[in-house]
Amino acid sequence: MSHTPPKIVPAKLALRQPRALQDPTWVRWLLTATAVGFISLFICLPLGLVIFQALSKGISTYWSALTQDDTLSAINLTLLVALVTVPLNTVFGVAAAWAITRFDFKGKSLLTTLIDLPFSVSPVISGFIFVLLFGAEGWFGEWLMAHDIKIIFAVPGIILATLFITFPFVARQLIPLMQEMGNQEEEAALSLGASGWKTFWAVTLPNIKWALLYGVLLCNARAMGEFGAVSVVSGHIRGLTNTLPLHVEVNYNDYDVVGAFASASILAALAIVTLILKTALEWKQATR
Amino acid sequence: MSILLADISKNFGSFSALNHINLEIPEGELVALLGPSGCGKTTLLRIIAGLERADQGRVLLSGVDKTHQEVSARGIGFVFQHYALFRHMSVFENVAFGLRVKPRSTRPSNEAISKKVHALLELVQLDWLHDRYPDQLSGGQRQRIALARALAVEPSVLLLDEPFGALDASVRKDLRQWLRNLHHELNVTSIFVTHDQEEAMEVASQVVVLNHGRIEQQGSPSAIYDHPANAFVSRFIGQTNIFDLGEHDSDWLQAAGLLTPQKDGKIAHVRPHDIIIEKSRAEDNAPAMVKDWQHLGALIRLELVKNGSNSSAAHVFAEMPNDQFKELQLNRGDKVDLKIRQAHWFH
Amino acid sequence: MSRTSIMPGFRPTISFTLLYLSLVVLIPLSTLVFKSFQLSWEDYLNIITNKRVLSSFRVSFITALVAAGIASFFGFIVAWVLVRYAFIGKRFFHALIDFPFALPTAVAGIVLATIFQPSGFLGKFLMQTFGIQVAFKPLGIVMALIFISIPFIVRTVEPVLLEFESSMEEAGASLGATRWQVFTKIIFPNVFPALLTGFALAFARGVGEYGSVIFIAGNIPYISEIVPLLIVTKLEQFDIEGATAIALTMLVISFLLLLLINVLQYWVRKRSGQL
Numbered sequence: 001m002s003h004t005p006p007k008i009v010p011a012k013l014a015l016r017q018p019r020a021l022q023d024p025t026w027v028r029w030l031l032t033a034t035a036v037g038f039i040s041l042f043i044c045l046p047l048g049l050v051i052f053q054a055l056s057k058g059i060s061t062y063w064s065a066l067t068q069d070d071t072l073s074a075i076n077l078t079l080l081v082a083l084v085t086v087p088l089n090t091v092f093g094v095a096a097a098w099a100i101t102r103f104d105f106k107g108k109s110l111l112t113t114l115i116d117l118p119f120s121v122s123p124v125i126s127g128f129i130f131v132l133l134f135g136a137e138g139w140f141g142e143w144l145m146a147h148d149i150k151i152i153f154a155v156p157g158i159i160l161a162t163l164f165i166t167f168p169f170v171a172r173q174l175i176p177l178m179q180e181m182g183n184q185e186e187e188a189a190l191s192l193g194a195s196g197w198k199t200f201w202a203v204t205l206p207n208i209k210w211a212l213l214y215g216v217l218l219c220n221a222r223a224m225g226e227f228g229a230v231s232v233v234s235g236h237i238r239g240l241t242n243t244l245p246l247h248v249e250v251n252y253n254d255y256d257v258v259g260a261f262a263s264a265s266i267l268a269a270l271a272i273v274t275l276i277l278k279t280a281l282e283w284k285q286a287t288r
Numbered sequence: 289m290s291i292l293l294a295d296i297s298k299n300f301g302s303f304s305a306l307n308h309i310n311l312e313i314p315e316g317e318l319v320a321l322l323g324p325s326g327c328g329k330t331t332l333l334r335i336i337a338g339l340e341r342a343d344q345g346r347v348l349l350s351g352v353d354k355t356h357q358e359v360s361a362r363g364i365g366f367v368f369q370h371y372a373l374f375r376h377m378s379v380f381e382n383v384a385f386g387l388r389v390k391p392r393s394t395r396p397s398n399e400a401i402s403k404k405v406h407a408l409l410e411l412v413q414l415d416w417l418h419d420r421y422p423d424q425l426s427g428g429q430r431q432r433i434a435l436a437r438a439l440a441v442e443p444s445v446l447l448l449d450e451p452f453g454a455l456d457a458s459v460r461k462d463l464r465q466w467l468r469n470l471h472h473e474l475n476v477t478s479i480f481v482t483h484d485q486e487e488a489m490e491v492a493s494q495v496v497v498l499n500h501g502r503i504e505q506q507g508s509p510s511a512i513y514d515h516p517a518n519a520f521v522s523r524f525i526g527q528t529n530i531f532d533l534g535e536h537d538s539d540w541l542q543a544a545g546l547l548t549p550q551k552d553g554k555i556a557h558v559r560p561h562d563i564i565i566e567k568s569r570a571e572d573n574a575p576a577m578v579k580d581w582q583h584l585g586a587l588i589r590l591e592l593v594k595n596g597s598n599s600s601a602a603h604v605f606a607e608m609p610n611d612q613f614k615e616l617q618l619n620r621g622d623k624v625d626l627k628i629r630q631a632h633w634f635h
Numbered sequence: 636m637s638r639t640s641i642m643p644g645f646r647p648t649i650s651f652t653l654l655y656l657s658l659v660v661l662i663p664l665s666t667l668v669f670k671s672f673q674l675s676w677e678d679y680l681n682i683i684t685n686k687r688v689l690s691s692f693r694v695s696f697i698t699a700l701v702a703a704g705i706a707s708f709f710g711f712i713v714a715w716v717l718v719r720y721a722f723i724g725k726r727f728f729h730a731l732i733d734f735p736f737a738l739p740t741a742v743a744g745i746v747l748a749t750i751f752q753p754s755g756f757l758g759k760f761l762m763q764t765f766g767i768q769v770a771f772k773p774l775g776i777v778m779a780l781i782f783i784s785i786p787f788i789v790r791t792v793e794p795v796l797l798e799f800e801s802s803m804e805e806a807g808a809s810l811g812a813t814r815w816q817v818f819t820k821i822i823f824p825n826v827f828p829a830l831l832t833g834f835a836l837a838f839a840r841g842v843g844e845y846g847s848v849i850f851i852a853g854n855i856p857y858i859s860e861i862v863p864l865l866i867v868t869k870l871e872q873f874d875i876e877g878a879t880a881i882a883l884t885m886l887v888i889s890f891l892l893l894l895l896i897n898v899l900q901y902w903v904r905k906r907s908g909q910l
Contacts (some may be wrong), residue, residue: 021339021359021804023814028720035716036728038709042782043731046738046746049756053749092655099648111652117660120889122843123740124863125882128870129663132670137875139666163659183642196643218736225739228845232867245741245846252745252850264742271737278737279730339805359808366809372802376824386810389820441810 050268053261065262073239074247074263077155081243082223085162090216093170097208098200101178102186112175118167123228127161130233134160153235158243161229166219173215174208181207214281221274225267289350289444289477290315291336296345298331298501305331307501309345313494318471319479320492324524328501329481330369333447336479338362349445365438365476367448371430373422379433380418383408386441408436411470428459439474448480452487464491485525489513497521519634522557529563529604531556531631543575544626553635560589563606564627567616574623576604581613588613592624671883674876682880687856688865692885695862698773699841702780707834709781710788711826717789718796736786740846747779748850771853776861779847784837791833795826828903835896839889 022028055062065071096115100108118126132138134151144151151157185207189199205212227245234241236250244263251260296309305328313319321329334340336347338359346355354362374382383405387396396404409415412432422430431451438446451467452460468491471478482488488495489509497504497512497520505517516522523530531541533554541556544563568574576592587607594602604626618624671679682688716722717729735743751758751769761767769775799822807817845863852859862885869878 021801021808023719031712032716032720032722034709035713036722039713039728039731039785042785043734045750045757046743046782047731047734049746049750050742053746088655092652095648096652096656098644099652102642103645103649105649111656114656114660117664120839120893121664122845122863122882122885122889124845124866125667125843125886128866128878128882129667131870132666132875132879133663135875137873160659160663164663167659186642190641190643200644221737225737225742227739227741227744228863231845232870245739248739248741248745249850257749260745264745267739267742271734271739271742274737275730275733278733337809339809359805360811360813362809363811364809366806368802368806370800370802372800372806374803374806374821385807385812385820389807389810389812389816437806437810 047268047272050261050265053257053264056258056261061258062262062265065256065259066266068259070238070242071247071259071263074242074244075266077158077242078224078244080155081159081162082220084159085166085223086216086220088163089166089219090170090212092167093172093174093215094212096171097174097178098204100175102183115168115171115175118164123165123226124232126164127229127232130157130160130164152233153237153241155241157233158230158241161233162223162226165226165229166223169219169222170212170215173211173218177208177211178204210281210285214278214285217274217277217281221270224270291445291477291479292348292351293332293336294346294348296332296335296342296347298328298335298340298342298344304501306335306342309501309503311496311503311506313477313479315350315477316475317477317494318468318492319477319494319496320488321479321481321496321498322485322488322524323483323498323504325483327498329483329498330449332498333449333479333481336445337364337366337447339366363441363444365441365443365446367431367434367438367446367451369450369453371422371434371454373430373434373437375422378419378421379409379414379425380405382422382433383437383440385437404440408440409433411439412436426459427455428463431455431463435470439476443476446476446478448478450482451480452482452484460487467491489525497524499524516557516632519555519557522632522634527560527605527607529558529560531558541628544628553633555634556631557634558628558631560605560607561587562629562631563604564629565590565592565606565608565616565618566625566627567618568623568625575626576624578618578620578622578624579603580620581618583610586610590618592626595623667879667883667886670875670879674880678876679880682877683884687860688881690857691860691862691865694773694776694858694860695842695885696888698776698861699780699838699844702777702841703784703834703838705777706781706784706788706837707830710785710833711792711830713785714789714792714796718793732789733786735782735784740783740844741850743782743847744779744850747775747782747847751775751778751851770851771855771859773859775851775853776848776859779851780837780841780844783840783844783847787836787840788830788833791829791836792826795829799825828900831896831900831903835893835900839893842885842889842892 023031096111100112131152134140134144134157136145136152138152151160185203186199189203190196194202224243225245226243227249230243231246231249234243234246236242236246238250242250244267248260248263248267251257251263291311291313293309293311296306297304298306307328309332321332323329331340335342338347338354338357342355346353348354349362349364374385377385384401387401387404390396406415406418409418412435414429414432414436417425417429417433422433425433435448435451452463455463464487467480480491489512492509494506495509495512496506499520505512505521507515512521513525516525522528533541533556574595576594579591579593581588581590584607586609588610590606590608590613592604592606594604606626674682713732717725717732748770749755751761753759753762753768753770755770758769761769767774769778803821803825804817807821808814812820843863845861845867848861849864852861852864854860854864862881866878866882866885869875869881
């Protein structure tokens with residue numbers, strides 16, 4: 001049990017219901033209206049507001065907010081964090097899924113549970129544990145100080161906290177899929193004389209590529225958007241340790257609403273692109 | 289309760305599933321709706337139940353028009369192909385369901401429900417499973433529970449969709465016999481859908497053959513077997529040799545005793561057991577040769593090839609009892625004479 | 636550990652998995668436990684039973700519970716409508732369900748705060764029409780957590796509704812059950828375990844949520860201060876002991892709740908013969 005991210009649901013939505021068993025028309029109208037109203041209020045309205053706010057003071061204000069040095073460095077840092085964490089967690093996800101789904105060993109279910117662990121930890125606590133490790137009063141604090149290495153209130157801390165937060169994403173997508181697939185195809189390839197690597201590249205990877213991309217996509221969205229954990233370890237140093245989400249907070253608290261929403265709209269655009277790609281991947285999966 | 293279907297039609301998009309169906313089923317019959325897959329038999333069953341609405345036509349039960357009545361008010365028992373047992377309820381609760389959802393005024397007391405459910409479970413010989421859940425039962429057990437559940441509401445009509453379709457061959461045999469006996473005991477008008485002609489012939493008192501959304505023939509199993517109404521029924525029920533007298537077959541068929549084409553048509557359908565075989569005395573112009581044979585229990589099926597021909601249309605199948613086959617002492621390659629006892633003629 | 640497969644690559648993948656898991660997750664997380672050993676039992680109790688701490692726990696757990704409940708109710712309807720009915724724009728709505736999951740929490744936070752603050756679009760309306768203040772109140776926290784919870788509910792219920800055998804409904808109807816009886820006695824009991832899972836996921840996420848809550852909550856001690864924020868506050872005051880005690884308590888309670896819900900779910904499945 002954990003905060004499992006949404007699984008891939010095939011998009012075969014329009015079921016043919018036997019006509020004799022349909023709900024009464026007024027029930028259908030009432031429920032549809034409720035659902036549409038609820039989604040409009042809680043999802044469409046916020047979505048619309050980001051776009052509206054960001055552009056409310058005119059494109060030029062928006063543009064100048066976006067091209068400020070602080071904003072640009074926040075964008076750079078966010079990209080750097082994602083560039084380091086996503087590949088690492090992807091490699092881990094593939095390795096873990098291979099070990100867990102292709103072999104039997106003691107403690108397998110424990111291992112699977114442990115991989116999900118970061119989903120169950122509050123983001124704030126996720127950041128806090130790295131303060132406990134590397135902060136001034138932490139286990140390695142004195143040693144790091146003596147060697148003049150900064151982790152907390154610096155980029156390495158942000159990367160570590162993000163690694164922790166996005167740790168399970170890829171593995172979570174791959175494990176159920178590879179479990180379901182079984183290893184007959186790989187066994188066939190091996191029996192035909194393919195090497196282990198060759199088998200992985202030629203047989204396993206083509207089968208899992210969409211789920212893998214899906215996991216990478218979600219992992220990337222979270223890595224770029226993480227706020228709580230990063231906020232604890234960053235120290236909010238403008239131009240140095242502010243990621244884009246932190247930059248949003250700083251601007252907002254300084255009553256720079258346009259600046260806040262300008263940065264926010266980049267992140268919202270990221271979310272929308274993620275959604276579109278995600279929907280496209282689901283279609284790919286469903287029609288495969 | 290008798291069932292009357294008047295001019296029923298049903299389309300799915302541009303596909304015509306049922307085409308002006310008229311059917312009358314007298315009270316107490318056990319009827320098989322038989323046909324190849326996609327012939328509309330399941331749709332017809334679902335229309336009788338009220339699970340599907342016909343585009344046109346009327347459904348009358350005991351002379352009362354039920355065309356527009358909801359499924360829940362029709363008082364039919366429906367056994368689904370994959371049983372559709374309620375997974376979250378025990379066997380007991382599954383069977384009790386129909387009684388528990390009755391309006392308070394007509395709902396039996398808890399004791400009465402319990403008594404009735406146990407009686408039904410005993411009828412299907414599964415009372416010892418009453419506290420199990422559907423996922424813990426075998427296919428045959430689920431089938432019988434589904435039947436008990438449908439019988440609990442004392443339906444006036446029992447409808448079964450491919451009742452034996454999802455079962456192992458050996459279980460299927462036992463259940464067929466059992467269903468026949470149960471029908472004898474309860475005498476409730478029952479219709480079951482099947483694509484297996486053997487099953488239809490063995491279980492039903494009446495068989496309705498459907499094809500492409502039309503009724504091809506209705507009658508007792510023996511009537512349908514002995515007097516097929518058309519070429520489709522003849523081909524679909526049992527094995528048949530088909531000879532076209534308009535083509536090159538005519539000579540040897542006449543030699544085999546088949547009379548000249550009658551006014552019915554010039555295509556002859558001959559059952560394998562209507563072909564009599566004798567060892568040929570005049571080897572050179574014998575009509576056929578023994579190619580191979582298979583043991584079908586009490587019967588032997590012989591595969592014969594017409595002389596001087598290699599096409600697949602030249603194969604003739606004949607059946608005879610085991611001991612008769614031993615008497616003949618046939619070998620592969622032996623030349624044989626044929627006698628045709630009886631044939632059905634179609635256009 | 637033993638390998639029973641002819642597959643290659645067990646040793647490198649399992650070694651890397653365990654090493655990486657230890658470095659990134661287990662060792663950092665365990666520092667929280669070790670750090671708390673430095674606290675005496677009395678110190679710990681003093682920190683935890685502090686009035687402000689207790690009220691933040693109350694706020695966090697009650698708002699998360701209420702939000703997960705409301706989201707479960709509406710999320711179920713949304714999933715139902717998306718699976719069973721056809722209407723214009725359905726695909727669009729379906730794609731939007733994951734928006735809260737994709738949107739960074741800080742953005743969600745300022746957006747919801749802007750909507751519900753007293754001068755905001757909806758905040759003003761609710762204040763003037765019903766006299767309800769949303770922002771800077773527990774109600775504001777609930778609103779933010781509902782937003783966060785939607786995909787968790789819809790995405791766990793939807794596949795179960797999709798796979799639900801319509802023949803079970805037909806069987807119920809053929810046995811004389813009304814549409815409402817079919818829903819309450821057949822459909823809902825079969826979907827309930829999934830709904831419970833969705834509720835649990837939403838609740839657990841809600842208790843720990845930070846970014847989307849702090850802007851709308853106003854963070855007024857005793858009223859709208861949540862536990863994660865209190866941890867941050869303690870940290871900013873360099874009160875590592877205080878932060879440790881609160882964080883550990885929260886972690887333990889979260890795990891216990893998840894365990895409880897797992898047991899509950901096992902019980903539901905067992906009772907319905909699905910195990």
